[in-house]
Amino acid sequence: xxxxxxxxxxxxxxxxxxxxxxxxxxxxxxxxxxxxxxxxxxxxxxxxxxxxxxxxxxxxxxxxxxxxxxxxxxxxxxxxxxxxxxxxxxxxxxxxxxxxxxxxxxxxxx
Amino acid sequence: xxxxxxxxxxxxxxxxxxxxxxxxxxxxxxxxxxxxxxxxxxxxxxxxxxxxxxxxxxxxxxxxxxxxxxxxxxxxxxxxxxxxxxxxxxxxxxxxxxxxxxxxxxxxxxxxxxxxxxxx
Numbered sequence: 375x376x377x378x379x380x381x382x383x384x385x386x387x388x389x390x391x392x393x394x395x396x397x398x399x400x401x402x403x404x405x406x407x408x409x410x411x412x413x414x415x416x417x418x419x420x421x422x423x424x425x426x427x428x429x430x431x432x433x434x435x436x437x438x439x440x441x442x443x444x445x446x447x448x449x450x451x452x453x454x455x456x457x458x459x460x461x462x463x464x465x466x467x468x469x470x471x472x473x474x475x476x477x478x479x480x481x482x483x484x
Numbered sequence: 485x486x487x488x489x490x491x492x493x494x495x496x497x498x499x500x501x502x503x504x505x506x507x508x509x510x511x512x513x514x515x516x517x518x519x520x521x522x523x524x525x526x527x528x529x530x531x532x533x534x535x536x537x538x539x540x541x542x543x544x545x546x547x548x549x550x551x552x553x554x555x556x557x558x559x560x561x562x563x564x565x566x567x568x569x570x571x572x573x574x575x576x577x578x579x580x581x582x583x584x585x586x587x588x589x590x591x592x593x594x595x596x597x598x599x600x601x602x603x604x
Contacts, residue, residue, distance in 0.1 A: 408590035408591070415596075416596065417488075417579065417594040417595055417596045417597070418579070418591075418594045420590055420591060420592045420593070423584075429590075429592065461528075461529060463529070463590065463591075465588055465589065466588070468588060469543035470519075470531055470534055470543060471543055471544070471545060471546065473531045474531075475529040475531075476528070477528045478528065
């Protein structure tokens with residue numbers, strides 16, 4: 375099983391700050407990596423796929439980078455609506471029986 | 485807009501069965517592969533099952549294989565998850581999830597989920 379490790383577990387940030395979230399895979403997943411945002415009481419929302427492609431409607435302040443085992447999600451200037459939990463997920467094999475998610479990083483107000 | 489609304493969750497005793505439903509709207513349901521993804525209390529997200537757009541191909545996580553069955557009724561725009569021989573470890577919020585393509589693709593739309601509690 376490919377283990378996805380996200381860091382930090384929690385990030386305390388002020389609005390307007392730049393935020394960098396990390397996701398590490400226990401083995402290479404190429405660029406088959408997605409990021410999701412989850413707010414309390416809401417369904418998860420796809421932010422990024424292919425490691426660096428923004429999903430439809432996602433603001434340009436979100437960017438993704440990385441390949442292989444090291445990935446980063448960056449929010450250039452944190453807005454109030456960005457406080458949420460962020461998950462990474464690898465989809466590097468087929469069938470998806472080995473697809474795995476990270477445990478999440480909670481971005482909270484400082 | 486795309487909407488996925490799950491139903492059918494509840495409290496069930498170990499060993500019993502439950503069927504979840506997901507009503508889809510806002511897109512051509514018959515054109516997309518669909519999944520179930522769950523999250524146990526205090527735990528991470530876990531992929532459960534996928535079904536191809538035509539309903540022919542299905543795959544399951546090892547943890548549910550042989551006990552859960554995914555199916556779809558495209559004329560009714562509905563996805564199902566039949567869960568048999570339920571265990572305490574199946575307790576989770578179950579999300580209905582669309583994927584971009586039936587292959588190396590992320591999950592592009594999620595429902596809010598329905599809670600299944602397996603307890604005596």
